Amino acid sequence: xxxxxxxxxxxxxxxxxxxxxxxxxxxxxxxxxxxxxxxxxxxxxxxxxxxxxxxxxxxxxxxxxxxxxxxxxxxxxxxxxxxxxxxxxxxxxxxxxxxxxxxxxxxxxxxxxxxxxxxxxxxxxxxxxxxxxxxxxxxxxxxxxxxxxxxxxxxxxxxxxxxxxxxxxxxxxxxxxxxxxxxxxxxxxxxxxxxxxxxxxxxxxxxxxxxxxxxxxxxxxxxxxxxxxxxxxxxxxxxxxxxxxxxxxxxxxxxxxxxxxxxxxxxxxxxxx
Amino acid sequence: xxxxxxxxxxxxxxxxxxxxxxxxxxxxxxxxxxxxxxxxxxxxxxxxxxxxxxxxxxxxxxxxxxxxxxxxxxxxxxxxxxxxxxxxxxxxxxxxxxxxxxxxxxxxxxxxxxxxxxxxxxxxxxxxxxxxxxxxxxxxxxxxxxxxxxxxxxxxxxxxxxxxxxxxxxxxxxxxxxxxxxxxxxxxxxxxxxxxxxxxxxxxxxxxxxxxxxxxxxxxxxxxxxxxxxxxxxxxxxxxxxxxxxxxxxxxxxxxxxxxxxxxxxxxxxxxx
Numbered sequence: 001x002x003x004x005x006x007x008x009x010x011x012x013x014x015x016x017x018x019x020x021x022x023x024x025x026x027x028x029x030x031x032x033x034x035x036x037x038x039x040x041x042x043x044x045x046x047x048x049x050x051x052x053x054x055x056x057x058x059x060x061x062x063x064x065x066x067x068x069x070x071x072x073x074x075x076x077x078x079x080x081x082x083x084x085x086x087x088x089x090x091x092x093x094x095x096x097x098x099x100x101x102x103x104x105x106x107x108x109x110x111x112x113x114x115x116x117x118x119x120x121x122x123x124x125x126x127x128x129x130x131x132x133x134x135x136x137x138x139x140x141x142x143x144x145x146x147x148x149x150x151x152x153x154x155x156x157x158x159x160x161x162x163x164x165x166x167x168x169x170x171x172x173x174x175x176x177x178x179x180x181x182x183x184x185x186x187x188x189x190x191x192x193x194x195x196x197x198x199x200x201x202x203x204x205x206x207x208x209x210x211x212x213x214x215x216x217x218x219x220x221x222x223x224x225x226x227x228x229x230x231x232x233x234x235x236x237x238x239x240x241x242x243x244x245x246x247x248x249x250x251x252x253x254x255x256x257x258x259x260x261x262x263x264x265x266x267x268x269x270x271x272x273x
Numbered sequence: 274x275x276x277x278x279x280x281x282x283x284x285x286x287x288x289x290x291x292x293x294x295x296x297x298x299x300x301x302x303x304x305x306x307x308x309x310x311x312x313x314x315x316x317x318x319x320x321x322x323x324x325x326x327x328x329x330x331x332x333x334x335x336x337x338x339x340x341x342x343x344x345x346x347x348x349x350x351x352x353x354x355x356x357x358x359x360x361x362x363x364x365x366x367x368x369x370x371x372x373x374x375x376x377x378x379x380x381x382x383x384x385x386x387x388x389x390x391x392x393x394x395x396x397x398x399x400x401x402x403x404x405x406x407x408x409x410x411x412x413x414x415x416x417x418x419x420x421x422x423x424x425x426x427x428x429x430x431x432x433x434x435x436x437x438x439x440x441x442x443x444x445x446x447x448x449x450x451x452x453x454x455x456x457x458x459x460x461x462x463x464x465x466x467x468x469x470x471x472x473x474x475x476x477x478x479x480x481x482x483x484x485x486x487x488x489x490x491x492x493x494x495x496x497x498x499x500x501x502x503x504x505x506x507x508x509x510x511x512x513x514x515x516x517x518x519x520x521x522x523x524x525x526x527x528x529x530x531x532x533x534x535x536x537x538x539x540x541x542x543x544x545x546x
Contacts, residue, residue, distance in 0.1 A: 180475045180476050180477050180478075180481065181474070181475065183476070184460055184472050184473055184474075184475075184476065185472075187457055187460045187461065188460065188461065188464045188472060191461045199457050199458075199461060200457055201454070201457075202453045202454065202457075203453050203456070203457065203476075203503070204453050204477060204503050205453075205501070208453065208501055228478070228481055230476070230477050
């Protein structure tokens with residue numbers, strides 16, 4: 001097969017694909033990789049699926065920590081068709097790759113949950129920084145990790161979350177180096193979308209967040225910070241995953257990193273109340 | 274005269290005075306001092322009065338440099354009653370103290386302009402940072418120069434203005450030290466009011482603005498910057514005054530520093546389009 005003869009049954013996915021095309025490719029098994037850059041106009045979400053007995057605690061954790069845990073959807077127990085987030089959206093199959101956890105240990109990375117589904121599972125979908133990065137790039141603000149094709153740098157900060165039931169732990173923050181004028185614009189742009197982490201939580205000296213070495217992130221990849229740049233820190237969607245890891249529930253499911261749920265929501269609809 | 278027997282014809286002015294009370298006190302000569310803190314809910318303005326032959330150039334200068342030169346009112350030539358800015362507002366008498374300039378030299382500091390008035394004079398009133406400082410303090414963001422009872426620190430930056438006719442020169446910036454979280458909130462708050470300088474133009478390293486020693490401001494008073502604070506820089510209303518000084522017009526009038534025009538406009542009406 002060459003570029004001139006694409007596979008007949010697997011159309012290439014791109015920034016211009018529809019959200020449903022991406023989800024159906026995940027469902028069919030044609031897509032088991034990252035969703036970064038696919039269906040670029042659409043909101044992508046972090047996923048957490050928990051037994052109903054823990055769902056109330058996790059919901060309160062998100063409500064108490066809205067900047068790192070911006071909820072864009074919560075299902076009923078057992079509900080797997082999430083109509084509010086997309087047409088024909090089946091959360092059991094429409095994410096390219098999942099992670100299944102038992103007592104805090106990763107036990108498998110399936111591409112389909114139908115065999116594992118239970119009537120007591122509650123799905124949480126949380127906003128993700130892909131959406132605000134889309135807005136920053138559209139405003140002409142360069143993002144180094146995008147230019148370098150690596151993952152954003154993330155750090156466990158000394159900002160505590162407000163605990164709820166077994167869910168607790170530090171706020172995880174993502175860092176993007178920006179020139180001061182771009183940082184000022186980025187604050188204004190991201191403040192408009194509290195659905196996806198909102199305005200930064202810090203900028204400048206990393207030590208004030210308890211970060212000893214900015215070149216050694218706890219998650220993701222390090223990027224250089226130039227002399228005329230400030231590190232700018234946003235609340236990060238890894239925070240709830242870290243809180244779930246700390247809580248060590250007997251059973252839970254998340255998305256695999258970078259393998260997000262692509263919703264029918266449009267990034268440009270965010271920030272409009 | 275004691276506190277128990279205030280002067281019958283000069284009621285004490287305060288934050289709770291009406292704007293018209295402050296203007297009438299200036300008009301009668303009862304007030305010839307600073308207006309800081311008086312009629313606190315009201316927009317105060319910087320003043321520039323120029324002959325009509327220069328007014329077009331100055332208007333273009335303001336239009337081209339809206340952050341340092343936020344126009345809130347422009348008169349017709351010779352017009353001295355500025356109804357748009359206040360009831361019974363006479364610009365010849367209602368500012369506590371003026372400065373008269375000839376060829377760039379300060380020649381007098383009168384408290385009344387009626388003897389100097391000319392039919393070709395055009396009045397420009399520009400927004401002033403008192404309004405956004407009011408909003409920052411109301412949001413619980415402390416301002417060191419207010420706490421210390423001194424003037425804000427101001428610097429000639431390396432940011433050029435866009436020239437118009439004889440008006441040119443660097444942007445003058447004011448600096449307020451803030452903790453990062455307060456800086457992020459202050460950016461959001463001040464971005465809402467482009468009528469009064471809008472969002473900051475810089476934060477962090479002063480050297481990037483060409484400021485060699487942050488403890489030696491070009492105007493106003495130095496304030497200390499704590500280890501957990503960032504210097505945050507806004508475009509400053511001294512910029513147009515510096516541009517006028519550079520242009521050295523044969524005749525012009527400004528307010529004396531700190532002796533502002535108190536308008537009937539309300540600070541809370543700013544930022545609403």
